[in-house]
Amino acid sequence: MEVRLIKGPRTNPVDIDIQTGITIEELIKDYNEELPYTIIAAKVNNKIEALTYRLKRPAEIELLDMRNQAANLIYQYSLSLIYLKAINDVLGKVRVEIKNSLNKGLFTNIKTFKPITNEDIKKVQARMREIVNEDIPFIKHVVDKDTALDQLLSDAQREKIKMLQKAGDVKRVKFYSLEDTCDFFYGMMVPSTRYIEYFELRKYKAGVLLRFPHQKNPDQIPVYVDEKKLYEAFAEETRWSNLMEVRYVNDLNEKIVSGEYKELIQLSEAVHEKKIAEIANLILKENKRIILIAGPSSSGKTTFARRLCIQLKVNGMKPLYLGTDDYYLERVDTPLDEYGEKNFEDLEAIDIKLFNNQLNDLLEGKTVDIPEFDFFAGMKVFGKRLTKIYANQPIVIEGIHGLNKELTAYLPDEEKFKIYISPFTQLNVDEHNRIPTTDARMLRRIVRDSQFRGYSAKDTIKLWPKVRTGEDKNIFPFSNEADVLFNSSHIYELAVLKKYAEPLLLEIKPEEPEYSEAIRMLKFIGFFDRIENDSIIVNNSIIREFIGGSIFV
Secondary structure, rough: OOEEEEEOOOOOOOEEOOOOOEEHHHHHHHHHOOOOOOOOEEOOOOOOOOOOOOOOOOOEEEEOOOOOOHHHHHHHHHHHHHHHHHHHHHOOEEEEEEEEEEOEEEEEEEOOOOOOOOOHHHHHHHHHHHHHHHOOEEEEEEEEEHHHHHHHHHHHOOHHHHHHHHOOOEEEEEEEOOEEEOOOOOOOOOEHHOOOOOOOOEEEEEEEEOOOEEEEEEEOOOOOOOOOHHHHHHHHHHHHHOOOOEEEEHHHHHHHOOHHHHHHHHHHHHHHHHHHHHHHHHHHHHHHOEEEOOOOOOOOHHHHHHHHHHHHHOOOOEEEEEEEHHHEHHHHOOEEOOOOOOOOHHHHHHOHHHHHHHHHHOOOOOOEEEEEEEEOOEEEEEEEEOOOOOOOOOOEEEOOOOOOOOOOOOOOOOHEEEEEEEEEOOOOOOOOOOOOOHHHHHHHHHHHHHHOOOHHHHHHHHHHHHHHHHHHHOOHHHHHHHOOEEEOOOOOOHHHHHHHHHHHOOOOOOOOOOOHHHHHHHHHHOOOOOOOOOOOOOOOOOOOHHHHHOOOO
């Protein structure tokens, strides 16, 4: 039987003959030495399949290592089950929560009667190493709903039980087991534990960090950086989630069914307004004139910046709003990336000299001809925004490079106030299945691109890896530079975005390369009930930036 094999990103396909019925794992044995990283999964005719998948008909097969988002998540699921088994083996049957991404890993809580010690963590990590070396297979079990409930009841997994009980259309349930440890995960697993080579445990605050390779470097643990402000942002979101009595997806679904979601929306919006007002008060107190706002794609930077300007005006200030996009180099001068394509993500695409000169002139009270960038013509246009500001008048600057010191290298540091914005969701599916903030942002972008930019979901998904690469280089490394972090997540938002995103994702056809990611996202939003009536969402909400009806965008 002939199949077409793609060994990795940007590699040419080769046609090979294989034996009908062999697994993908068996197929790649002949190619392991020429592959740069361990293969975690494969895309078979644009559908993600586990390495245990048997090939029974001609197909196009793309091998996926951890540089691929879907494969990276499979690694995380597999590592999580190893972690849970090791905890059970060392500490006994205790409750474990896998909460959110932090410090290039996952922040987890182990619920024991006494505090977890460094010695406990060393023992758990040592047991994880043993499990990996033992090459234990991950066994998939598909059982009926009643059997699944019995299994979950014996393990006291409350959120999974509630989710399954309310899923009336579910007849069969998929579990994975490692010997005596069995759990319910929503993604796939690698064939056996030997695939999970790289991990690290660290005690952190009241929890434990489960760290693993980043997509950029699949064969090494990232350098440890203590993201204190990010931890505080997640901790604050947890407090608000507890206040609103929504910690898991099922809690949100219950409020949607009961109609309580309307108050939930109002509470969530009030939290945002309160936080923005607090930031405006801090800027006034510290008498800062250059307010720099940065964050990854689809964080809601524009709406946040406009709302901050309003709160600054409430404080008697008269802010000038600027976007760094207006300072792009002319299209003909835009630098190229490693593939010879225009690179608009890096700082080198910005006219830094003009930007700094104009801001210094503004601070000195001079009249400045601020450009507007014409994206169709690919050039800056002058003569439309002759601007002068008064003494003590602040300038609010929004753009992806806002926290990079090189952007404002010629501006006085004592005048700067830096804000990092991103949606830090603490709403998870259950105790062991988290909601990646990256997925939440991609849903926002899919909806916004369709609403306002004429892009299909296919277009957005295709572009997303390049966007993520730019974020990893230009945004995330500078988050610790921020004076404050703003969490732009709304606890209700995925139930609203589902209504808009679902039909867009369903348009992607099986023969298209983006199909596998569309299927993954459809399964993800399938856990949420829809909020059909979103008219209650105020017109200055960050979510309006994506679904429409914003007074700012």
